[in-house]
Amino acid sequence: MTSRIKSPSRLIAESGADLEGHGLRRTMGLFQLVSFGIGAIVGTGIFVGLSDSVSAAGPAVVISFVLAAVTCVFTAFSFAELGSAIPVSGSSYSFAYASLGERVAFLTGWCLLLEYGVSVSAVAVGWSQYLNELLDSVIGWQLPAALSAGPGDGGVVNLPAVIVILLAALLLVRGVRESARATAAMAILKIVILVVFCAIGFTAYQNGHLSPFAGSGFSGITAGASLAFFSFIGFDAITTAGEEVKNPRRNIPLAILICIGAVTVLYCAVALAAIGALGPDAVADQPAALSVVVDKVTDSTIGGGIIAFGAVVAIASVVLAVMYGQTRILMSMSRDGLVPRIFEHVSPKTRTPVANTWIVALVFAVLAAFATLGMVVNLTTIGTLATMAVVNIAVITLRRRNPELARSFRVPLYPLSPILGVAFCVYLMWGTGWVTWLEFAGFLVVGLLVYAGYGRRHSRLVTDPEYAGQPVD
Template structure:
């Protein structure tokens, strides 16, 4: 049965009951948390990709992606407030819709985290190589800094930064809150400087034609730009530490996304209005997809370089309008800040694997902890190998799109879970309740579906291929070894070293945390 094997929500919530979180965050702190989590990778890396898909119409794409994120975040916040434990959408789905759905969500989250880390690695490589070339005059052959889909052979810098981050994670080196705050400040300062310099000199004529590839192009760019908002769920997971969450959570979520959307639109306007953002077409006037050898060839044939051809769009824009030093600063900011994003993506991936392994759905050795460093070294190394391979051979746009497919699936599943739980368990305590749930959740589900179908055909095919592989793994291995399926319920996270406890016999209504699944 597709919705069978529900992991008892009360057993999961036992973790939350054992920790007392101080409610100290107000609307302002939540908004700042959201801005810090969102602004970064996507806007630095994907501006050129969005321009190739939508031209100046990418400004509308930012609004569409931001709106879908907002309604999905409101649904996410209710689940995060009720189930404030590790596992994210995977745990929520397990508690509401059963093991098979939870497995597919966890399997999709691999696309979100691991492939997103690969995308950021490729974006970092573009800025690093541009920085080296423009400041030291060292020209590295394209074959060594781009993958085969992008006109090269292998992206060695992207592979190297992923390997370095993997080594740091194995050793247990994590960025502190203070270091993270500094890196967030650097990113925001760099983008603010870009806006201040470019907006006063933009030319309105650069905005026409506004949508050269029609609304389909704007939708496709929105599906890619969704990557620029990844991280907004950090606000949702802070629900347990929020004062008056019913009032402050929507303010923090909507406020941070609104500010980020406006910021992104100003950056996009600065690019469009100064250097233009029209797509590059093939010899016969055909539309070329970003990150393909055909686009690379078309770019190399141009007498005047275009922003869609740049791997460091913002730094390139500043240099093109006569601000080489500011271009240097923006490039340096990206080089400094992006590795921390790779680290957090890979950390999130290993955490999802760790929880799934502890539930018996993945081999037990995935959750082994290093005797010296006390980190899940096996799964960290495996994740690092895959991230390095993704970064070495695939272009940033393709990786971002594939990552988005997994994220959109997970957020749609959470939105469905909120609706289901409102009906099946209406009396459960909810520190935050999604406003107008019967409107908000369906809009979130429809928005995720809309962005999903707006992704490229190969991306959608790859997602479904990945899903089929996931089903094969589940039915051939995970289903028979699942702790819930074997009548075991994992103990709370705080007691993770203890053995799983048996589910009480059916009818034992006096046993705490028991629910007939």
């Protein structure tokens, strides 16, 4: 039995080959790519999820953020090398196909439904919470719970979460250039808002609020790191833009490392400012924690309203960027025949996958309408960590299988770096808890059934005459 591995050269050739002449257009430079990465990362995790991380780790949440960042750095090195060597839209799915075979690639793409698709729903739910905070600050009125929360949060349907997903889809189908411009503007705004928050929070900083620093011990730091990792999800979305980036072999690795460094510093500063101003108890279990901190420090709702506005913009940009990543991964899987062909069709007018985008939007808008944030965060986290572990393994495998492959970036301290990347990913996966592990196992079983029932039989390696009689690598 063959392992059904596609060579990197074949993946690159297929990504640029379009029989209708309507392929994706390279329009994104380094600045747009960094803005896209920050747009994908900074959102619900810091604006909404900070309170959960503080609940678990207390003031030591700063260490949790660093631990999550270290995990990301090792994996970022691997993404940077693979993104420079195989600059296609499929991200970790394509990397797995080139190194570990079709079955692992399909399961990786299946897990990316958690990282991108399900996280779109989670992010949209967080957006809805801050929208209500903004409305309360500006006009003293909030949407009724029945229309702004799912059944698990005491509501009926989360209408704002549905609306933000549909608006993002509308912008995405208009074109990548328009989406990139919007994401860049929103990325700049969200950084400014978080810097302003830090400036306000540090005016009320008290050392006593950081004591005891690690009251929950190392187990609390680990649990906090698993939760904090959600705040970093999205940096790998940069590699999904491989076919729409100018000079991808240079810009993709550079953008990844810039984003991880900038976001880590920003997150640690925000956590210190929030806890230093009010103490961990006042920050814990506050869905709109940053607005609460500013309101109490300034003794006014105006500052909190500004932060809420920044959060609404920031989280909307995450929806846009992450949904973009999901559609490009499904496009790559569709090209390979592992999911239906409708996902690979590109509009000749806008050069975007229109049907793909609307299908993704509608499916995950339904989930966002009825889900709670807590329902999906841990499952999203474990799925993301699993795909990142695969990427680290893919670096080692591809170095051995294709040593001649052009790589404009190479991971430092090879092979220690990718090995540590795998170890940190597994460690944080363990911190999500056994219930999440059981849910994830069930999700993988379903994925295997889908692959056996559809993907394996419809794979281009089986059905396409181009591959007939050719050995599979």
